[in-house]
Amino acid sequence: MDLFGTATAFGGVRYAWRGPSVLIVGLDGWAGEDPLTGFYFRQTRHLARLRLRIGGADLHPCSIAEAAPHRIESTYIHPEVERGDGGGSGSGGLAQKDGLLFRDLDVRMRYLVRPASLDVSVELTNRWQDEVALDVAWLLAADFMRIEDAAFGAAHESPPTDRRPVQEGLDFVHEASGMSLRTEIRWSGASDWTSTLDGIVGSLKLPRQRRTELRLNVRAVDEADPIDGRGEEERQMRQRSWLARATRLHAQAETPLATITNAAVRDVGSLALLDGPQDEWLTPAAGVPVYLSLWGRDALTAAWQAGIVDRGQMLEDVLACLARLQGSRVDASRDEQPGRIVAQLKREPLSRLGHTAFERSYADVASPFMFIIGLGYHYALTGDLGHVSRHWRAALRVLDWADRYGDRHGDGYITYFTVAPGGPRHQGWKDSGNAVVDELGQQVAPPIAPCEIQGYWFVSLQFMSVMALALGQRTRALGLWRQAADLEARFNRDFWMEDLGFIAFGLGPDRRPIKALTSNAGQCLPTGIVAAEHVPRLVRRLFEPDLFSGWGIRTLSTDNPAYHPLDYHLGSVWPVENATIVFGLRRYGFIDRASELVRALYDLALLWPGGRTPEFVGGYGRDEAEHPGCYPRANRPQLWNQSVWPLVVQSLLGIVPYAPAKLLLVDPALPEWLPELTVERLRVGDATVTLRFFRESDGTSGYEVKEREGKLRVVRQPWLESFEANAWDRLAALAQSARVAVSGRL
Helix, strand or coil: CCHHHCCCCCCCEEEEEECCEEEEEECCCCECCCCCCEEEECCEEEECEEEEEECCEECEEEEEEEEECCEEEEEEEECCCCCCCCCCCCCCCCCEECCEECCCEEEEEEEEECCCEEEEEEEEEECCCCCEEEEEEEEEECCCCEHHHHHHCCCCCCCCCEEEEECCEEEEEEEECCEEEEEEEEEECCEEEEECCCEEEEEEEECCCCEEEEEEEEEEEECCCCCCHHHHHHHHHHHHHHHHHCCEEECCCCCCHHHHHHHHHHHHHHCECCCCCHHHCCCECCECCCCCCEEHHHHHHHHHHCHHHHCCHHHHHHHHHHHHCCCCCCECCCCECCCCCCCEECCCHHHHCCCCCCCEECCCCCHHHHHHHHHHHHHHHHCCHHHHHHHHHHHHHHHHHHHHHHCCCCCCCCCECCCCCCCCCCCCCCCCCCCCECCCCCECCCCEEEHHHHHHHHHHHHHHHHHHHHCCCHHHHHHHHHHHHHHHHHHHHHCEECCCCEECCEECCCCCEECCCECHHHHHHHHCCCCCCCHHHHHHHHCCCCCECCCCEECECCCCCCCCCCCCCCCCECHHHHHHHHHHHHHCCCHHHHHHHHHHHHHHHCCCHHHCCCCCECCCCCCCCCCCCECCCCCCCEHHHHCHHHHHHHHHHCCEEEHHHCEEEECCCCCCCCCEEEEEEEEECCEEEEEEEEECCCCCEEEEEEEEECCCEEEECCCCCCCCCCHHHHHHHHHHHHHHHHHCEC
């Protein structure tokens, strides 16, 4: 089976998804027994029960497989042998039950999920010599429950639902507070279908070796914003086009990194929400099965991490979506402020009716700066200044928000404090309720200025300066660059802990450093905010055993009294965060450390089918446990865990695009376990290039240009901030690039 369709599980279930729809079934292939199972559209359960019975009995499951993200296939036998006859597990001779020979029928079922509907196909085949007569029944029910209530067992009463039989079908309808939701079920196959309180019943006859097919079409209808069949096909075509154009990797068979990365890219594409305005369809959901909705920070992070494989196409849709939803007023119930970027958007009934804090929540201080970072990176990938102009006002509003609302204390740092009832306590990268502790393991209450957020602000100011210069706004560009420099100086004065050789977690309500040692400091590396003289000590400290588990950098040091290896942010390891740290290590030229961390993430991915690591894994050291464990109820795939792999590959190869100059910088450093890697049809600006990277016998890495379309200069050059590259190294790299340009190979 293709890795795109490897098994995933959330407890004892299997699931398939497309756009805003997800089908969740039990291990027997049906919905209704496990409280989470059902067919959901926009986080609302439109079908709570779905089961086929023959002669009043359940079918015996033989196998279930997720053949693709949007398709589940299963097989059954009916009726099953009730006891062995001494000949193993065979048919039990010619014994019969209810007029059927044991295992007389084989049944194959396929679920196909579309953006707003579900196709169910069941093939029944008679494998015995006699004709059989069958009574068949579909058990069907709907409750329009929120997916989070179903997943976590929240005690919410199901919305009122009307059951309305129609010609060759059945509708379930929920109408309340001006909202109308409907589930339309239409069937075919068999004959003499009759509606019952539990669903429908029918009958059929099957001669020997004859096959028949039963079909159901289940359509979710949201009257306020429906998606019809044509709309579904248009959305699916957009998704297929993205997948077809995405960059692919090739490597030796014994090195599955390319396979893992290709599968991860396809997972990222499969999570496109395909909802809202057409230019936003590729905006991805945070994960399945439960988080099939928009989370601003997750979507921005994944889109820029995967930007190297799709030339920023998904990032373009995310930026359009978040610009449309950008905060426009002060609304304490949502933590909304002018210029702020949305943190969460949910479309299930309770949220849309204003009964929760998350219909549209702005309680996150990372998303505003991630918006600017995404816009700047899109410009680097495409050279499209028109796109920059389109979102320039939104980007300026983010900076206005930072100055007017983000800097609550007027001390030059972004500080958060939640005011929305029911909103999250913390709004930094670590947003769980108990995430922020001091060096004694004690909880620190907001307002808090996290270290990584200051780094995001710093790099946002630099991106804005570069884009302002490209737009001809030289005075503004100079002012923004100076503002970034001032922030950098303040940060290294107030956040650097000289005695510990580390960056403080943040500034607490007393504006003193929070001295807990956390992974947040590692996130400051890729932003460039850490002073050069501090970087080597910080890197050494990150890799000491209390922080580096062997699987990745822990969220909290094991020496902290609050350490908990399976807590959300108190000692766990997050692949997405570690990939960001890898990027920072390569930026500063710490090639060996970057390779060590990449190997840890690679080994971690091999522990899960298809490389789909859960949201986070346990902080247990590699020397104390064979397996790190994982968070309960973790979503797999998790969007930004899959976007990790394009970023990891980009970091290993030292790829830095700068489309405005028709330039692609590379600086490959392949580890021993990755002797060769081909990047096929990488798009930068208007050009496309295929590159083969390889490791020489002396441990150095080279590259060759296999194919090139359009104007693009490929130049070998260590990253500007690299500690390991001197002037001679840079000159030698340029000379090597010239030889590649002539010979096609280094």
